[in-house]
Amino acid sequence: MDNLELQRHLDTEYRWGFVTDIEQDTLPMGLDEDVVRLISAKKGEPAFMLDWRLKAYRHWLTMTEPTWSSVRYPAIDYQTLHYYSAPKTRDSGPKSLAEVDPELLRTYEKLGIPLAERGALAGVAVDAVFDSVSVATTFKDKLEQLGILFCPFSEAVIKYPELVQQYLGSVVPYTDNFFASLNSAVFSDGSFVYVPKGVRCPMELSTYFRINARNTGQFERTLIIADEGGYVSYLEGCTAPTRDENQLHAAVVELVALQDARIKYSTVQNWYPGDAEGRGGIYNFVTKRGDCRGERAHISWTQVETGSAITWKYPSCILRGDHSVGEFYSVALTNHHQQADTGTKMIHIGRDTRSTIVSKGIAAGYGSNAYRGLVKVLATAEGARNHTQCDSLLMSPTSAAHTFPYIEVRNPGAIVEHEATTSRIGEDQLFYLQSRGLDEEEAVNLIVNGFCKEVFKELPMEFAVEAQKLLAVSLEGAVG
Amino acid sequence: MLEIKDLHVSVDDKAILKGIDLTVKPGEIHAIMGPNGSGKSTLAQVLAGREGYRVTQGSLRYLDSDLPPFSPEARARAGIFLAFQYPIEIPGVANAQFLRSALNSQRGYRGEPELDAFDFLEFVKGRLAMLEIDDSFLYRSLNEGFSGGEKKRNEILQMAVLEPRLAILDETDSGLDIDALKVVARGVNALRAPDRAIILVTHYQRLLEYIVPDRVHVLAEGRIVRSGDRDLALELEAKGYGWLNLRNNCEEPFIP
Secondary structure (H helix, E strand, O other): OOHHHHHHHHOOOOOOOOOOOOOEEEOOOOOOHHHHHHHHHHOOOOHHHHHHHHHHHHHHHOOOOOOOOOOOOOOOOHHHOEOOEEEOOOOOOOOOHHHOOHHHHHHHHHHOOOOHHHHHHHOEEEEEEEOOEEEEEOOHHHHHHOOOEEEEHHHHHHHOHHHHHHHOOOOOOOOOOHHHHHHHHHOOEOEEEEEOOOOEOOOEEEEEEEOOOOOEOEOEEEEEEEOOOOEEEEEEEEEOOOOOOEEEEOOEEEEEEOOOOEEEEEEEEEOOOOOOOOOOEEEEEEEEEEEEOOOOOEEEEEEEEOOOOEEEEOOEEEEOOOOOEEEEEEEEEEOOOOEEEEEEEEEEOOOOOEEEEEEEEEEOOOOEEEEEEEEEEOOOOOOOEEEEEEEEEEOOOOOEEEEEEEEEEOOOOOEEEEEEEEEEOOHHHHHHHHOOOOOHHHHHHHHHHHHHHHHHOOOOHHHHHHHHHHHHHHOOOOOO | OEEEEEEEEEEOOEEEEEEEEEEEOOOOEEEEEOOOOOOHHHHHHHHHOOOOEEEEEEEEEEOOEEOOOOOHHHHHHOOEEEEOOOOOOOOOOEHHHHHHHHHHHHHHHOOOOOOOHHHHHHHHHHHHHHHOOOHHHHHOEOOOOOOHHHHHHHHHHHHHHHOOOEEEEEOOOOOOOHHHHHHHHHHHHHHOOOOOEEEEEEOOOHHHHOOOOOEEEEEEOOEEEEEEOHHHHHHHHHHOHHHHOOOOOOOOOOOO
């Protein structure tokens, strides 16, 4: 393989890098209690919400940034960030698509978001998050007929305060970790979903996050509740415009599945990864956790992580209900100087709980890719089973893959299995495919897609297609 | 179709082929035989464009073009196919997906429309039936967990799907049982056409009981030391390579 030619391919620039020129309503930079109060006031939140934010803020002040992960980055000065930014629109936000800023709609267009008619055709309801405030929601009526609540988080706080109060922080408390506490204090917006008893949500719910404002920390907060026997599949897809500065993102996602409920949460994350020299890119510190709170509850996390300069993310499942099931399917790709430290935690509490972990790490360029996972079986978890499979694919001699599996078993009847492999993309494989007429890029894509197949098959169809394209773009020529 | 003149090839600065002359015309089948380490596989690899196989002297022409500057995929698109001696495993990639990608890539290059999933399936099932290979082959990962014989059959299936103009079979017959050998023979005989040529690289003449070559060449120590018709293969079988009075030069590494 000609290294120079490969390097040329490697230098594919971020395809979705553009900045939308929209007036921003931004608070001055820095963080103190007044900023927290101001955020809450701007959103017209009830007192319980401000109270919760303040408790989180005060707790956050006592915490320090975690250092146990393998990611390395310059210290973040939290006083130089902006903690609130919303697109300026008429008084209280648009009532329909016609009222949405056309510039914003064009941005979504470029991102290929199926809003409005395209959304209807694709059967996708989009709760589009532009920077921090949701600007458009479709399919609401149809969902409301089924009693499904799907709206921006800030709207849920006003419209369904009891549900928010009951479930917010019940999976990820505001004391959970440094980034989750920060999020709890200053979160701007996100999505809220409630699926009532026995209701199967007939469409994939989808939200697109996009970071746009300069130096604006993004603090999304999402809460999804599936009541007894409910089912929902939720898609989260992200792209962001090119930036030079690092941008902090600290999201929290909480899932609650009650008895016999099932939540499927799929993510395609494509935030700006920084340039070839490792300048810029998003810092992505995310806390995602699901609670199987009733018997036979089932939570699946599927993620395809190709973006961000730094990814720090461990979507987890608390298997509290007897016979509950947790799943984690992950593809994480790091190219250039990207760093990813990602994995999951499966906490087995109930009897006969089962969990499956399939992690596929791909490292190219100078990328560093770590799987970090915890399988914990408590004494109460009679008959618990876990199967973990953890594979790494190295695309260059300068890339790195690490695996940190932690296993704690307190019940002697539990069965916990761990398999791991590390391989290098082979010249033999490339030559074989090229000798059949595929060019190098096609060959690499085929090999990588084969490697990721077990994860891709867990994604909804249209998302799987997007994920494959994303890997192809992220890896153009990334063999060395 | 293929014209090789005084071809010298080095791998890692070690000379493997030391002056090959070979002309293959459309419609012909040539068998290249020879002991291990004689350079047979090197010749196959250099035709397919494997990196690291450096032409240091002589010429290699295919359809009136000098071959060396072309990438493996460009050669494949121009109709060259190499059946690998040791086919490579690509986990997670379904055979059908791979075959369709490869075929469409080649069709696209030739300006032909791509085959959609349905047309492709119909086409490939015809090929499977012809070769008497089970349909389940399509849905397995490319060569992953295949037995040696299955891998070789899969190479022949690929050849039958891609319909090359020049097919090189690198010891496709070695290690095969009689049934698999017949699959190979069926594939080659079906491909036999006035505008195609086939080169069989083989250690034994067994395959030649099923495929009758037009020419047989014996390669030893990087040179073609004898050429003849089918009878040469039979003679070799009867008398062994020792009959050719080769200096058995053990410095020559075995290049797969």
